[in-house]
Amino acid sequence: MPAKIGKYTIELQTNPAVVGYAAVVGKKEGEGPYGKYYDQCHNDTTLGESSWERAESRLQNEAVHLALHKAGLQNTDIDCIFAGDLLNQCISSTFGLRSLDIPFLGQYGACSTMAQTLGIASLFVESGAALRAAAVTSSHFCSAERQFRYPLEYGGQRTPTAQWTATAAGSVILGARSQYLSAKIGMQAVTFGRIADFGVKDVNNMGAAMAPAAAQTLIDFFNDTGTAPQDYDLILTGDLGLVGSELLDDLMKQEGKDISPVHNDCGLMIYDREKQDAHAGGSGCGCSAAILCSAILQQMDAGQLHKVLFIGTGALMSPTSSQQGESIPGVAHLVYLKA
Amino acid sequence: MPAKIGKYTIELQTNPAVVGYAAVVGKKEGEGPYGKYYDQCHNDTTLGESSWERAESRLQNEAVHLALHKAGLQNTDIDCIFAGDLLNQCISSTFGLRSLDIPFLGQYGACSTMAQTLGIASLFVESGAALRAAAVTSSHFCSAERQFRYPLEYGGQRTPTAQWTATAAGSVILGARSQYLSAKIGMQAVTFGRIADFGVKDVNNMGAAMAPAAAQTLIDFFNDTGTAPQDYDLILTGDLGLVGSELLDDLMKQEGKDISPVHNDCGLMIYDREKQDAHAGGSGCGCSAAILCSAILQQMDAGQLHKVLFIGTGALMSPTSSQQGESIPGVAHLVYLKA
Numbered sequence: 001m002p003a004k005i006g007k008y009t010i011e012l013q014t015n016p017a018v019v020g021y022a023a024v025v026g027k028k029e030g031e032g033p034y035g036k037y038y039d040q041c042h043n044d045t046t047l048g049e050s051s052w053e054r055a056e057s058r059l060q061n062e063a064v065h066l067a068l069h070k071a072g073l074q075n076t077d078i079d080c081i082f083a084g085d086l087l088n089q090c091i092s093s094t095f096g097l098r099s100l101d102i103p104f105l106g107q108y109g110a111c112s113t114m115a116q117t118l119g120i121a122s123l124f125v126e127s128g129a130a131l132r133a134a135a136v137t138s139s140h141f142c143s144a145e146r147q148f149r150y151p152l153e154y155g156g157q158r159t160p161t162a163q164w165t166a167t168a169a170g171s172v173i174l175g176a177r178s179q180y181l182s183a184k185i186g187m188q189a190v191t192f193g194r195i196a197d198f199g200v201k202d203v204n205n206m207g208a209a210m211a212p213a214a215a216q217t218l219i220d221f222f223n224d225t226g227t228a229p230q231d232y233d234l235i236l237t238g239d240l241g242l243v244g245s246e247l248l249d250d251l252m253k254q255e256g257k258d259i260s261p262v263h264n265d266c267g268l269m270i271y272d273r274e275k276q277d278a279h280a281g282g283s284g285c286g287c288s289a290a291i292l293c294s295a296i297l298q299q300m301d302a303g304q305l306h307k308v309l310f311i312g313t314g315a316l317m318s319p320t321s322s323q324q325g326e327s328i329p330g331v332a333h334l335v336y337l338k339a
Numbered sequence: 340m341p342a343k344i345g346k347y348t349i350e351l352q353t354n355p356a357v358v359g360y361a362a363v364v365g366k367k368e369g370e371g372p373y374g375k376y377y378d379q380c381h382n383d384t385t386l387g388e389s390s391w392e393r394a395e396s397r398l399q400n401e402a403v404h405l406a407l408h409k410a411g412l413q414n415t416d417i418d419c420i421f422a423g424d425l426l427n428q429c430i431s432s433t434f435g436l437r438s439l440d441i442p443f444l445g446q447y448g449a450c451s452t453m454a455q456t457l458g459i460a461s462l463f464v465e466s467g468a469a470l471r472a473a474a475v476t477s478s479h480f481c482s483a484e485r486q487f488r489y490p491l492e493y494g495g496q497r498t499p500t501a502q503w504t505a506t507a508a509g510s511v512i513l514g515a516r517s518q519y520l521s522a523k524i525g526m527q528a529v530t531f532g533r534i535a536d537f538g539v540k541d542v543n544n545m546g547a548a549m550a551p552a553a554a555q556t557l558i559d560f561f562n563d564t565g566t567a568p569q570d571y572d573l574i575l576t577g578d579l580g581l582v583g584s585e586l587l588d589d590l591m592k593q594e595g596k597d598i599s600p601v602h603n604d605c606g607l608m609i610y611d612r613e614k615q616d617a618h619a620g621g622s623g624c625g626c627s628a629a630i631l632c633s634a635i636l637q638q639m640d641a642g643q644l645h646k647v648l649f650i651g652t653g654a655l656m657s658p659t660s661s662q663q664g665e666s667i668p669g670v671a672h673l674v675y676l677k678a
Contacts, residue, residue: 001340002468004418008442010468051663079343080531088427089657090447094534098655098668103347103531105455106655108429108445116444120459127466129341129349147659192419192442195433316437316445318428320486324390329437 002126006224008191008217015186016125018337019132019175020071023294024062025286026141026167032271037294039066045142045167053087056140057096059169059286060085063293064100064136067171075100078173079130082121084113085138085285086165087147092138102134111210111239112193113137114289115312115333118172119190122335125174126187132176138169139284148203148319161205163241163283166270170289172297184339185300191224191334193217195316199327203317206328207244207267207280210313213330214240215251217311221334222257229259232307236296237332238288239267240313241281266291288312300339308337341465345563347530347556354525355464357676358471358514359410362633363401364625365480365506371610376633378405384481384506392426395479396435398508398625399424402632403439403475406510414439417512418469421460423452424477424624425504426486431477441473450549450578451532452476453628454651454672457511458529461674464513465526471515477508478623487542487658500544502580502622505609509628511636524639528675530563532556534655536668542654542661546583546606546619549652552669553579554590556650560673561596568598571646575635576671577627578606579652580620605630627651639678647676 003011022039030041040062047055060083068074081100084107085092093106109116117135124130142152144165150156158164174187196213214237222228229235229252240248245265252259266288267281292310299305317328342350361378369380379401386394399422407413420439423446424431432445448455456474463469481491483504489495497503513526535555539548553576561567568574568591579587584604591598605627606620631649638644655668 002466004467004470053659053663084447086428087657088659089425089449089655091655091657091660094655094668094670095660095665098534098536101533104534104670105459105531106447108423108447110428120444123463123466123468127341127462127468128343129462129466131343192444194440195437195443197437316428316430316433318426318430320392320427321430321434324392326434329433331433331443 002123008220009224010190012122012126012187012189014126014177015188016122016174017177017180017183018172018185018297019180019183020067020173021293021297022063022066022070023170023290024059025290028276029166029168029270032276034269034295037298052140052143053091056092056138056143060092060096060136060138063169063171064134067173071173075102078102078132078134080105080124081134082107082117083136084108084117086144109331110314110316111283111285112312112314112331112333113285115310115335119192119333119335121174122187122190125176132173134171134173136171137285137289139165139286140167141165144284158279159204161243161280163267163280164278165284166282166287168286168290170293172293185297186338187335188338189336191217191221193332195329195331197327197329201327203322205243206315207241208247209315209328210330211240211244211247211251214248214311214313214332217332217334219255229257229262232262232309233305234308235259235263236308237265237311237313239283240265241267241283243280306339310335310337341462347559348563349529351461351465351526351528353465353516354527355461355513356516356519356522357511357524357636358519358522359406359512360632360636361402361405361409362509362629363398364629368505368507368609371615373608373630373634376637391479391481392430395431395477395482399431399435399475399477402508402510403473406512410512414441417441417471417473419444419463420473421446421456422475423447423456425483448670449653449655450622450624451651451653451670451672452624454649454674458531458672458674460513461526461529464515471512473510473512475510476624476628478504478625480504480506483623497618498543500582500619502606502619503617504623505621505626507625507629509632511632524636524676524678526674527677530556530560530673532671534668534670536666538666540666544582545654546580547586548654548667549669550579550583550586550590553587553650553652553671556671556673558594568596568601571601571648572644573647574598574602575647576604576650576652578622579604580606580622582619645678649674649676
């Protein structure tokens with residue numbers, strides 16, 4: 001049974017097991033520093049499909065199928081799937097997963113969605129509402145650019161603070177601990193975040209819009225659990241990029257909680273920012289999903305990482321809200337994984 | 340603790356209590372057959388805001404505040420809020436609720452979102468992950484038209500099968516049964532739906548695209564629970580409209596389960612279709628939310644209705660997917676409420 005600790009944190013007393021995971025990425029991501037960790041790298045970022053949207057749907061579909069395969073499971077073994085992406089009406093998820101015939105619960109938390117899906121899936125498994133549940137998110141550079149910024153053909157110039165939307169998807173399969181006593185990685189706790197809006201309006205600097213939300217959720221978690229940054233091997237945000245990561249470290253230092261020795265950010269990891277022209281780093285629902293579902297979970301399985309806080313950070317604006325002069329609300333959800 | 344019954348249904352053994360609910364609507368809805376049941380009717384559908392999107396955010400904010408007030412609660416009493424709407428990146432929810440300071444989990448299920456938010460909120464309360472949780476959805480005719488169809492100024496003609504997006508929001512507050520022993524209405528069970536896609540491509544006939552999903556989820560529920568349509572006082576879909584409702588009744592008859600004596604649809608209830616020029620009826624996340632959170636819950640509280648199946652139905656396409664020639668995937672989620 002889940003149990004509240006403090007005001008915002010939910011302890012998962014049975015530690016739902018991570019029983020499968022997979023990451024599928026595009027060419028640029030495959031050429032990045034973590035290329036060797038992904039299950040599948042597509043050199044053709046259309047994936048042979050006739051639109052970027054269909055390509056993104058396929059990324060998501062492949063990530064789920066690979067995760068199921070690695071877990072030795074079939075779609076019929078999964079009680080429900082939590083999925084999300086950045087596209088309008090979340091069509092990457094609905095079209096990507098419609099053939100799976102699994103009860104489907106669409107989630108929207110912008111780039112925080114991987115942590116959100118994983119957190120809710122954990123609670124479903126912990127409570128017995130699901131014996132096994134799946135979480136998956138995706139993003140695609142080309143579908144995101146034309147929806148949120150400019151058509152690719154326009155060739156708009158990027159600002160130094162802009163992040164590069166990753167072409168990637170990641171999926172995790174969770175199972176009830178009673179069925180997977182020997183699974184190495186377990187879900188320990190979840191802290192769902194409150195919306196924080198500090199008035200940032202620059203859609204080319206979303207890291208700055210999301211950093212206060214990440215700080216708020218981390219502080220909630222540390223306060224609720226009575227723990228400190230040094231109690232963890234890795235505090236992994238996704239995706240604040242360069243500007244947001246530095247801001248988060250500063251905000252946490254102001255609170256007397258220095259996370260910098262153990263902090264890394266999926267947006268800073270996914271590309272070689274110097275060689276790959278990724279400016280402030282990567283972003284998108286698929287960025288943090290792919291990093292988590294490859295290198296991080298593999299290193300946990302291998303005993304190289306033990307206690308990991310994964311914090312998904314989302315910028316909850318739309319092109320319409322920005323055109324109307326609104327600021328960018330941020331949100332951050334945290335899941336605590338332990339090997 | 341929640342317990343699986345059959346393959347798809349989750350029984351809520353503690354029966355989380357409905358402790359507050361409210362519906363806020365626009366002028367046309369206020370003039371409809373259920374006008375007297377709503378908590379608040381706005382004659383100015385801008386709600387005094389400078390954009391339709393801001394007006395919709397305010398509908399949602401007001402619905403939550405009214406539901407909290409009626410429950411004698413404050414925002415700080417709520418452990419998490421599940422919210423959704425139809426706008427790109429769900430901005431009605433994020434901007435409408437950002438001031439509440441409640442852990443926020445954005446949901447997207449198109450017009451099925453009220454059932455989805457209510458179902459997940461029920462499980463959070465049932466499992467102890469939340470002592471109290473809120474569910475809220477909204478839609479606005481003007482924000483939806485310009486996003487999904489045409490700018491209002493264009494004056495596009497509507498087809499007879501088209502549904503009218505309701506300007507409305509509804510919110511429910513759930514509480515743990517242990518804290519609300521005398522609350523009249525309890526959540527009994529939840530069945531989350533699988534995506535069904537029968538190849539319908541007409542975005543002006545979404546009822547037909549959603550009816551197969553509604554039939555599938557209803558059949559799953561009846562099979563899992565060993566019950567039949569006559570065991571319930573009301574089977575309330577939202578929102579199939581005229582075309583989809585007739586289709587659902589036919590599909591269910593083919594399965595030997597005649598729901599027509601107890602079936603009604605929020606899209607058929609919200610407007611006087613003859614006098615109000617609403618063609619096939621109402622639709623939108625706010626339509627089913629407003630009908631449920633007004634007349635239905637009030638009649639349950641008054642002892643006029645006892646056993647109600649509420650089935651939210653969603654059409655999971657986007658303008659982009661339709662322009663790319665895709666069909667419309669449907670989904671339906673069911674919650675069983677008992678007074």
